[in-house]
Amino acid sequence: MHKMLEQLKFDGKRLIFRNYGFVFFSLLMPTAFYVLFTQINKGQIEMFSAEYMGSMIVYSILITAIMGVGNFMERDRNQGLITLLKITNRNLNHYYISICFWSLMMNIFTIIILGATAILINHVDLSVEQWFILLGLVLVGQLPLLLLGIAISNVKRQETLTILGNLITFPVAILSGLW
């Protein structure tokens, strides 16, 4: 238990509180897009504000899982942190559980920020049940994306990872109508 708590404490600082990439790409950028496009389309499409909030939440999760977590784990591998943990642990379960936990937290944080923006600026009004359904869908839906991010973190070169991340993220975002 102590090992798990220490791992969570260690990764929480790195993934959330000192992760400026997350703040910019997963929070500020989707929020800015949301405000921009909802103001442009104001009143033109009913329920657009609420639906577009959902799109930007999914987009943020995609960026976090593929580009964020993928890069993060690749750097840990290349810097030798994974090797260091392997020497003493028989497996890396604590590490992976910690990464998944904080990814979940990052996504919950995204929902809070985007949700608050949607309520304050566009007066989006969802019922409590709808908010919980949104939360549940995000928590379940993030899992395959997180697995994809973990999978691509195993590439050897950082440049390859960036290309792969872009090749996955942007076609998925465009084809699934997030933008």
Add this chain to the structure above:
Amino acid sequence: MTNTIKVNKLKFSYGKKQVLREVNFEVQSGKVVGLIGENGAGKTTLLKILLGLLKTNSNVSILGHRPGTSQSVSSMFQGDLKLPSVNVLEILSEVAAQYPNPRKPQAVLEELNLADLARQRLNGLSGGQLRRITFAMTLVGNADLIFLDEPTVGMDVNARQDFWDNVSKLKNAGKTILITSHYLEEIQQTADQILILKDGKIEFDGTLNELQRRYLTTKISFETKLSKTIFAELKHVQSLKQMGEKIVINSTNGDATLQTLVPYLKELQHLNITDASLESIFQTITQKGENNA
């Protein structure tokens, strides 16, 4: 004394390239072992196998367990962790948490005179500072068995001296330490056991005294304007190297060689005679292999 490391008929290859041919050795508890070999001899591969990072079917035992399953092993690899969002104290706490009986990170930093670096980010440290922090990560686990791979690379002279003082303290505390290093004179001063890895096999396994007795070399060096060819006729010469006016001879019988140098004494300056060092023996072993090849 129990065997901390036991390796029996270890073979390993990367695809078709055979790196370790048949490695056999044992290390007793509380010993400091120097593992030396040329670049590409297989030292790092051997270390990775002992740490459980590379799998093998061979019979290898670390603290009575299969490699990678004991929680009392720590290591210092050649590369350093340079994570951008982490400070020194945090990485030491993270490493300490992996061990059942760790030391306090702050205490380790104070012992190594690194307490003022505690709050500094890893990516803001110099190469030498990072190397010392990596050593601190090795100590904080309070492991019984410690692997050190080229530990003093990047350290200045004072830091290296501090490092070897700390290794002596670890030895006195009963830790078992296996070190690879190209600074052979440093290993010579500390190691109880020398392992020489050559062409994937253990060429020598024993103490430095046993090594010196086996290779019986005396190093004779001097400066002279005379041609190297004159000295090629000397007796008991194992190897002869000329660097400008300086000539270095490794001899299997220092007294006999010196006697044959007597006629030339007037032409020799800065004559220096030393017993075989680990470095000269290593050069002899590796050159012998090249000559045989």
